[in-house]
Amino acid sequence: MKDLVKKNILQLTPSATLAINEKSKELNAAGKKVYNFGFGQSPFPVPEKIVSALKENAEKKNYLPMQGLPELRTAIAKHLNNLTKNNFSKDDILITPGSKEAMYIMHVAFKGEVILPSSSWVSYAPQASIANNKFHWIQTSRENNWFPSAQDLEKKIKSIGKENILLILNSPNNPSGAVCKNFKEISEVAKKYKILIHSDEIYGQLSFCNKYDSISSYYPEGTMISSSLSKCFGAGGWRLGFIAVPKNLRDFLSKMKAVGSETFSSVSGPIQYAAIEAYTGDYTDYIVKTRSILNSIGRYVYANLKSNNVLINPPQGAFYLMPEFINSKFKTSLELCDAILEDTGVALLPGSSFGFSKDKMLTRLSYTDFDGSQFLKNISGSEKLGNDVIEKYAPNIVEGTNKLSEWSKNL
Numbered sequence: 121m122k123d124l125v126k127k128n129i130l131q132l133t134p135s136a137t138l139a140i141n142e143k144s145k146e147l148n149a150a151g152k153k154v155y156n157f158g159f160g161q162s163p164f165p166v167p168e169k170i171v172s173a174l175k176e177n178a179e180k181k182n183y184l185p186m187q188g189l190p191e192l193r194t195a196i197a198k199h200l201n202n203l204t205k206n207n208f209s210k211d212d213i214l215i216t217p218g219s220k221e222a223m224y225i226m227h228v229a230f231k232g233e234v235i236l237p238s239s240s241w242v243s244y245a246p247q248a249s250i251a252n253n254k255f256h257w258i259q260t261s262r263e264n265n266w267f268p269s270a271q272d273l274e275k276k277i278k279s280i281g282k283e284n285i286l287l288i289l290n291s292p293n294n295p296s297g298a299v300c301k302n303f304k305e306i307s308e309v310a311k312k313y314k315i316l317i318h319s320d321e322i323y324g325q326l327s328f329c330n331k332y333d334s335i336s337s338y339y340p341e342g343t344m345i346s347s348s349l350s351k352c353f354g355a356g357g358w359r360l361g362f363i364a365v366p367k368n369l370r371d372f373l374s375k376m377k378a379v380g381s382e383t384f385s386s387v388s389g390p391i392q393y394a395a396i397e398a399y400t401g402d403y404t405d406y407i408v409k410t411r412s413i414l415n416s417i418g419r420y421v422y423a424n425l426k427s428n429n430v431l432i433n434p435p436q437g438a439f440y441l442m443p444e445f446i447n448s449k450f451k452t453s454l455e456l457c458d459a460i461l462e463d464t465g466v467a468l469l470p471g472s473s474f475g476f477s478k479d480k481m482l483t484r485l486s487y488t489d490f491d492g493s494q495f496l497k498n499i500s501g502s503e504k505l506g507n508d509v510i511e512k513y514a515p516n517i518v519e520g521t522n523k524l525s526e527w528s529k530n531l
Contacts, residue, residue: 155520164492188215219361232284238475292437
């Protein structure tokens with residue numbers, strides 16, 4: 121049997137983030153010490169009250185409404201409104217098995233073309249391809265903080281010349297760890313051309329600016345928001361996310377629901393009941409403390425890695441940095457990352473996985489290879505951590521950063 125695979129799937133490869141995690145596990149199992157700076161997973165435990173809520177509802181075995189528990193959707197709408205000053209109701213929220221699924225069914229339902237800034241999360245472009253949506257890159261730079269300027273966005277919209285355009289933004293950003301500073305200017309262009317925006321706010325509460333900023337605050341009528349339990353509550357493996365769609369796009373939401381009804385039916389019942397606790401309880405202290413720990417560790421890595429051979433911006437949010445290695449030894453960022461893993465045991469992801477050209481020596485570094493529970497047990501408050509504390513409770517971060525720094529001196 122020939123030609124079983126559709127053309128738009130032929131070039132598809134496994135997600136780079138999942139692939140590096142599996143490769144790191146295999147190398148560890150084979151006896152090689154690996155510093156897993158490649159996989160972006162929260163290092164912190166799920167708060168105990170949320171875990172207890174999951175246990176208490178473990179017997180809930182029946183299918184729930186496809187759109188999600190009304191109580192959970194109400195809680196998420198209120199949570200979002202408090203953060204973004206929007207006016208969402210439970211009818212504007214769709215619960216999905218992770219925000220990744222929310223984005224996927226959005227692509228499936230959307231008829232139009234997609235604009236992606238480099239740097240963009242690894243799955244945005246493949247999802248657009250799977251859904252047969254043509255996508256266009258806007259190249260960004262360190263100088264403009266890895267986000268597109270309003271002028272570049274307008275040029276790209278004009279060059280596409282289509283009526284239905286979707287822009288995907290993610291701030292704080294994966295892979296750069298940058299926070300967007302020009303939402304207002306971008307929103308003005310989006311309004312002018314009536315394009316849609318998908319705002320991936322999964323790291324929204326992990327901004328080191330200590331301020332939650334959403335482009336939906338400037339362009340509520342044209343912005344969809346997705347997020348999940350994965351990053352701020354440490355529950356990535358629970359697979360619960362959501363998308364919030366403005367009321368004027370209710371017809372679009374109804375088609376997303378139709379797609380979801382034919383794919384995942386409904387999200388796990390016990391997880392949804394536990395999520396009610398997450399979105400109604402007061403976890404301010406947990407989020408402030410984990411955010412402060414991440415900020416301190418990110419600054420440690422930044423301070424010990426930056427050099428004439430390594431260009432890198434200070435951390436601004438999430439748990440990523442995007443070092444660029446200045447060298448003439450390697451032709452592609454993938455070749456660079458393979459050499460780093462072989463020589464040092466440090467696992468990084470190549471910039472080419474995030475929309476950058478293969479010959480640009482950018483990498484994504486996730487500084488989460490530590491046991492977050494040890495920090496939470498042994499430090500109090502949200503003060504900046506000293507190097508002695510980081511060295512004690514995050515030895516893999518310290519060792520991996522030192523190995524990477526020493527390796528870069530020989531470029």
